[in-house]
Amino acid sequence: MDVRPSRAILKPVMSRVAMRVHAAGGDFPVSIRVRAARGPARGSNPPCYSYKVHADSRSGALHERALFVIGWKSATKIEKRKIRVGMKKHKKSRTQKQLLRQEQVNISREADYIIRRAEENDARIVRLGALILFSTVTGDAWLLDSEDGLALCLARMGERQPFHIIETPTQFGIEWTANYRIEGEKFVVIEPSGQVRTIIGYPTREIFQVIR
Secondary structure, three states: OOOOOOHHHHHHHHHHHHHHHHHOOOOOOOEEEEEEEEOOOOOOOOOOOEEEEEEEOOOOOOOOOOOEEEEEOOOOOEEEEEEEOOOOOOOOOEEEEEEEOHHHOOHHHHHHHHHHHHHOOOOEEEEEOOEEEEEOOOOOEEEEEOOOOEEEEEEEOOEEOOOOEEEOOOEEEEOOOEEEEEEOOEEEEEOOOOOEEEEEOOOHHHHHHHHO
16 A cells, blocks of 8 residues: 555645645745654554644744645445434434445545535534544534544534545545544634634534544
């Protein structure tokens, strides 16, 4: 297996990173580093390997933050788990399971699905290996990396948010915008600026169970 990011992924990723550095007021020239983030994931969870893309500018504003994570879709079948969250006490959550081949894994399609659920105020959770997507009854939708604690907001109060997911049949690149952690009923978001937001009302118990 070739564990190097393909040109089809790297070219749009580097273009996007350069735009981010410029927008942040970074001085040029910019040195972009791609470094291995971790080796083979546990079990069959994708990505099998991942790389973090950093940007170094003279200002150092984006020096420590990984702007993109590049991953590989598992060559073996992975389990897709879809959960409809029971929001009332007498209603149980319902789970559907499906095994997907590598060519069937489409993160952008799953993101569109979870955004549509958010627009309908329908609480759902989708797990694709280490990636977790969920929608809420308040119209929010998120994509999470459960292994690295990364978060990307896909929708807020029923409104689709701008985000960047780049895919090929075997690889993907995701521009993460925050980190997260779950503390009981609290969903805590840590912004790049250091600002911390605590959100109450998300299906944290179900998300935590899916991650486990």
